[in-house]
């Protein structure tokens with residue numbers, strides 16, 4: 148990849164669910180303060196690879212990997228690594244928005260409270276800042292203490308982004324964040340992603356190639372657990388080097 152600072156570096160990563168190998172020999176750099184998209188047909192391992200980046204796969208019994216996953220040069224799987232701190236640094240937003248059954252305010256305040264923040268002005272300011280960053284503040288500022296479940300799907304997804312931002316992460320992992328959203332909400336979330344990349348490293352799994360074109364600086368194409376090709380998005384879409392990439396991008400399969 149080009150000269151941008153590397154945030155994640157994967158070195159020869161293999162991954163298994165029990166005896167089923169889902170990833171093969173993945174070597175890939177993920178640049179800082181840019182958006183990287185993982186694309187490829189269903190089941191090719193995009194989500195598995197995303198979950199390796201903040202050790203969410205640890206929660207699935209019977210999984211194991213070989214190779215190295217380096218964050219700022221440090222192996223996140225090395226003995227003694229603090230997984231709670233890792234997940235604070237590497238936040239995650241899921242396909243289906245999943246606000247807690249609490250108020251809008253408490254959804255955003257949840258992570259900071261777990262980290263020891265008390266009620267007060269500093270917490271109010273943090274909640275406001277995150278809601279502003281998630282482009283939701285104007286829509287909810289008069290009803291912060293009402294249920295998050297009363298928000299629309301697109302608003303709930305932006306709330307989940309605000310909640311992820313509240314622990315002050317460095318990286319945001321997004322697993323198909325727009326797949327349950329209508330076009331207008333999708334546009335709002337995409338605009339947000341473009342804003343956020345100024346401060347955060349973003350990795351997004353998407354089935355939507357137009358979305359990858361619109362938001363991603365870099366794209367990695369996977370097929371049957373292998374990384375087939377990666378590089379700057381515009382270049383890869385215009386001139387794919389591999390036939391399988393070209394076939395996928397042209398809609399011939401997937």
Ligand SMILES: Nc1ncnc2c1ncn2[C@@H]1O[C@H](COP(=O)(O)OP(=O)(O)OP(=O)(O)O)[C@@H](O)[C@H]1O
Pocket residue numbers: 164167169187188189190191192193194195196207
């Ligand atoms: N919890 C699990 N237990 C066992 N196998 C799994 C599990 N999750 C995923 N797999 C398998 O690992 C492979 C990769 O799955 P993964 O969900 O990473 O693919 P994906 O590219 O994200 O797919 P999709 O686009 O459909 O979400 C698939 O063969 C899948 O069946």
